[in-house]
Amino acid sequence: MSWEKELDEKVSREKLSENLGGKDRVKKQHDAGLYTVRERIELLTDKSSFSEVGKLAGHAIYNEKNDLIDFKGSNFIFGKARIDGRNVIVGGDDFTLRGGSADASIKEKHLKCEQMALSLQLPLIRIVEGSGGGGSVKTIETSGRANVPEVEGWNLVVESMGTIPRVALGLGSVAGLGAAHLACSHYSVMVKEKSAVFVAGPPVVEQIGQKLTKNELGGYEIQLKSGAVDDAVDTEEEAFDAAKKFLSYLPNSVYQLSDQITSKDDPKRTSEWLIEAIPKNIKSVYKIRPIIEDLVDKGSFFEIGKEYGKSIVTGFCRLNGWPIALMASDPYSYGGCWTSDTCKKVQKFVDLAETFHLPVIYLVDCPGFQVGLDAEKKGTIKEGVRAMSAIWQTKTPWMSIIIRNCFGVAGAAHKRGSSYISRFAWPSARWGSLPLEGGIEAAYRSDIENADDPKIELQKITTRLNKLRSPLRSAESFLIEEIIDPRHTRRIMCEFADLSAPLRKTGITNRTMRP
Amino acid sequence: MIYSEVSGTISKVLVSRDQIVEKGTDLLIIECMKMLIPVTSKNRGKIIDVYVKENDIINEGAKLIDVKYNI
DSSP, rough: OOOOHOOOOOOHHHHHHHHHHHHHHHHHHHHTTTTOHHHHHHHHHHEEEEOOEOOOOOEEEOOTTOOEEEEOOSOOOOOOOOETTTTEEEEEEEETGGOGGGGGGGGHHHHHHHHHHHHHTOOEEEEEETTOOOOOOTHHHHHOOOOOOTTTTTHHHHHHTTTSOEEEEEEEEEETTTHHHHHHSSEEETTTTTTTHHHHHHHHTTEEEEEEEHHHHHHHHHHHHTTTTTTTEEEEHHHHHHHHHHHHHSSSSTOOOOOOOOOOOOOOOGGGGGGSSSOTTTTBBBHHHHHHHHSSTTTTEEEEEEESSSEEEEEEETTEEEEEEEEEEETTTTOOOOHHHHHHHHHHHHHHHTTTOOOOEEEEEEEBBSHHHHHTTTTTTHHHHHHHHHHHHOOOOOEEEEEEEEEEHHHHTTSTSOOEEEEEEOTTTTEEEEEEHHHHHHTTTTHHHSSSSSSHHHHHHHHHHOOOOOOOHHHHTTTSSOOOOGGGHHHHHHHHHHHHHHGGOOOOOOOOOOO | EEESSSEEEEEOOOOOOTTTTOTEEEEEEEEEEEEEEEOOOSSSSEEEEEEEOOTEEEOOOOOEEEEEOOO
């Protein structure tokens, strides 16, 4: 008496499940330059670490004697795996089976995957292709009735945004619920020229008179600029590397803290060139990324959302081995002014840092909010106050270093009200309610208009006011705590990382973040 | 094709049609929010066409310069 026979049948069913959508479909996937979902999971995770859950779940065909003729697995595969030795949950759509749509899906698998990650408090990586288990028009026929729209289990997705890191990789055409899963993440990546993301694809959009290719509708250039997706890379392998790198800065869940790693970069390293990094000509711009790269532990800066809300650069880095959330103004985009998109980017990034207890460092060069008709049409002030509120709601340790401009309401968002932050300024810092360049004509209109030579009068006023705006005069009144030598900035940032580490507290934030 | 990433005024056009440019060459300068922002060439290339002139007011996304790269 043995159970070998039953076990053999289980193994044979599992083998059938590994055939995915069949040889032809798999070939089609490969011919398109794409990996299958099983290959993707293997490439993403540590060797032989994937323990699948529900490999026996699928769609079986029996003969009249009730013997199994054929079996196809569900088109969503998930389980526990390891990434760089650390436990994670991975779930992926199988595009070779009905394009990942609900027709070949077992929705309970999606739910269980979400529940598993949330309950075990482990990061979740979703590999998305197709409609992510969403319905298609054909669903009405296969099910014999129309669905009242419902996204079962979305409560788990929402809860996990405030609890565990969620990474989503869009590796092909992604539409409907698939696009929703991609967007509902802390970090999302697509592959250039291979991925396209949209609410509905070209055939549907053509019905409203827009004849567009996949790329024109939802290619990476569209989705990165829109902020729907964070990053794009050239290959699927690079997408897996990006996911791993992102996760390396975060704890498994909000109930843990990120670890310090051994840094080979001297925390007291000085950088001579930083004394001249900011041009003396206030109209000239400079490149912020080399400054960031120089200040953080060598090679540790991981930028997130480079193409969106570009007047702020956001990303993770390490300082003396501690993970830090870093924001920095980029004067190449609107002179560093906060646009509506920038404000939305700040909201998400600050929420991300707060959720996973990463201290924030902000290198400030913000002349204010973007002004003008475009800015008003995009509701900049509304998004601006939301960004400010996100900053004010943080409790994570915060450091701001004003490296140049800090003006107006957006400038004030370098700190959070009256609560303590570590604040420093470079000698190149300038601040006020409004940059002089934009405000003298308005503030001194009658003086200028009534002068014999308005041009000379304007010059005289400008020279007079310029003398007053030295940061040293503000320091006299203790409006700024410290003016530092830019060359020593790294040491100060590393000290902040060391001081902040024991202050980090685990747990869920009062207001959990939205995607 | 190079499109403008900001709205503003064309302060200077530094290249002309058929000119060969190197990677990192400033092609034009846009004045935006009182700052002078250069638009640079991402690679070595040839200027096919220039769609703006000095003092033009441009919106974000405006067509600026057509460059043929990797010549």
